[in-house]
Amino acid sequence: RDILSKNDALATDNRRFFAERKILVLNLVSSPGSGKTTLLVCTLNALKAKQTMAVIEGDQQTDNDAERIRATGVPAVQINTGKGCHLDASMVGHALEQVALPQGALLFIENVGNLVCPAAFDLGEAAKVVVLSVTEGEDKPLKYPDMFRAARLMLLNKCDLLPYLNFDVEQAINNARRVNPDIEIIQLSATSGTGMDEWLNWIDNAEQSIA
Amino acid sequence: RDILSKNDALATDNRRFFAERKILVLNLVSSPGSGKTTLLVCTLNALKAKQTMAVIEGDQQTDNDAERIRATGVPAVQINTGKGCHLDASMVGHALEQVALPQGALLFIENVGNLVCPAAFDLGEAAKVVVLSVTEGEDKPLKYPDMFRAARLMLLNKCDLLPYLNFDVEQAINNARRVNPDIEIIQLSATSGTGMDEWLNWIDNAEQSIA
Numbered sequence A, B: 001r002d003i004l005s006k007n008d009a010l011a012t013d014n015r016r017f018f019a020e021r022k023i024l025v026l027n028l029v030s031s032p033g034s035g036k037t038t039l040l041v042c043t044l045n046a047l048k049a050k051q052t053m054a055v056i057e058g059d060q061q062t063d064n065d066a067e068r069i070r071a072t073g074v075p076a077v078q079i080n081t082g083k084g085c086h087l088d089a090s091m092v093g094h095a096l097e098q099v100a101l102p103q104g105a106l107l108f109i110e111n112v113g114n115l116v117c118p119a120a121f122d123l124g125e126a127a128k129v130v131v132l133s134v135t136e137g138e139d140k141p142l143k144y145p146d147m148f149r150a151a152r153l154m155l156l157n158k159c160d161l162l163p164y165l166n167f168d169v170e171q172a173i174n175n176a177r178r179v180n181p182d183i184e185i186i187q188l189s190a191t192s193g194t195g196m197d198e199w200l201n202w203i204d205n206a207e208q209s210i211a
């Protein structure tokens, strides 16, 4: 498809821009409401004393998520996609003009809540991080395989709710490994803080690998 | 866009097919994991003694949801969309060839889990029913407004989890009404059964209106 090859060319430009400046870029993807923004706010508050960061937000409408990010003191650019259901490399390229990213910064991109189309659009990121909420069911990796195959890391979020759910963590992990044997998995809760250390450690390792 | 006008023409054909046979068709839409299939299974079990029904299932991959439907004894046709993120009128038209729908039957279409693109594709249904899970946050109607504007009814699902969440029901309802002042709203739980009577009653009224 012509759209994807055009997008890939722009993603390559973005990736070169990031590599020259040793900027780690993570593309957060999930269903709507899995907890991407809640997790980002928690992550930014934990890292902001020692790391320069910025966030690019993608949503059909509203500035809500960017406002939540800005409340932490970290700059955020909001992209509204209108009828569009995913961010693409061109949108991200334009957003880069609106944010100062010094050498060695950390950039998070929160994609539109959608487990389908964002899997196909490279933005120039180092890795896709898929957030799966335990409230969504164990079968999502099997039913939406492209996204779990495209992700390097799966964050199993909202684990604080496990006592109230009929959710089989092992089965969800097995399903993710079935579609992507290499996927890394961290269980956490963006509200209770469980597993946040492991996630922050993973980010740190990812930063070391591009330093 | 050419795609949508072609789709609308086929949707009109589907709608004529349904109207001639007085078949009520409901198109269930939501984020992945909001509880569409769980709700459908519960609904089919409640109605199957007195109503002829069928289900058309839409998913990127797997036959999982159709199998869950078939376990109730109600026939289901599974459409796998591959890279596609929504059902369209052509897919539904072909699926109709695989299912016997007598006069006065009730047909549910469970769309692909996605709050964006399915809003734009008319399948020939009488109404879109959007399922919003209380685990997804109150802001979804504002952030994904096209879907809530396109829906006649919003089912606020998983209300059994409210005691464990920080979810403001009034705010979610206000947000839905802000983007669609005419939307009807039913609070329910597909697992505990709360609100199911109201939902079954709503279906009954919808059937009467086309009888």
Ligand SMILES: Nc1nc2c(ncn2[C@@H]2O[C@H](COP(=O)(O)OP(=O)(O)OP(=O)(O)O)[C@@H](O)[C@H]2O)c(=O)[nH]1
Pocket (backbone or CB within 6 Å): A030, A031, A032, A033, A034, A035, A036, A037, A038, A039, A065, A112, A113, A114, A157, A158, A159, A160, A161, A188, A189, A190, A191, A192, B135, B136, B137, B138, B140, B143, B165, B166, B167
């Ligand atoms: N119990 C619990 N709730 C959570 C957790 N993380 C997020 N939430 C709640 O889940 C809802 C959605 O969270 P968001 O952070 O807005 O989700 P999102 O993925 O950014 O949503 P979109 O940007 O619309 O796709 C909110 O009500 C949050 O309070 C968690 O770890 N545990």
Ligand SMILES: Nc1nc2c(ncn2[C@@H]2O[C@H](COP(=O)(O)OP(=O)(O)OP(=O)(O)O)[C@@H](O)[C@H]2O)c(=O)[nH]1
Pocket (backbone or CB within 6 Å): A135, A136, A137, A138, A140, A143, A165, A166, A167, B030, B031, B032, B033, B034, B035, B036, B037, B038, B039, B065, B112, B113, B157, B158, B159, B160, B161, B188, B189, B190, B191, B192
């Ligand atoms: N607590 C609670 N859990 C529910 C309820 N309805 C569904 N679930 C759970 O939510 C998860 C997803 O349910 P599904 O019915 O598969 O959701 P779906 O909308 O059909 O998912 P997709 O077809 O993949 O989009 C499962 O773990 C269900 O058990 C409910 O009312 N309350």
Ligand SMILES: [Mg+2]
Pocket (backbone or CB within 6 Å): A036, A037, A038, A065, A110
């Ligand atoms: Mg968000």
Ligand SMILES: [Mg+2]
Pocket (backbone or CB within 6 Å): B036, B037, B038, B065, B110
């Ligand atoms: Mg389902």
Ligand SMILES: [Zn+2]
Pocket (backbone or CB within 6 Å): A085, A086, A116, A117, A118, B085, B117
């Ligand atoms: Zn899409």
Ligand SMILES: [Zn+2]
Pocket (backbone or CB within 6 Å): A085, A117, B084, B085, B086, B116, B117, B118
């Ligand atoms: Zn789409």
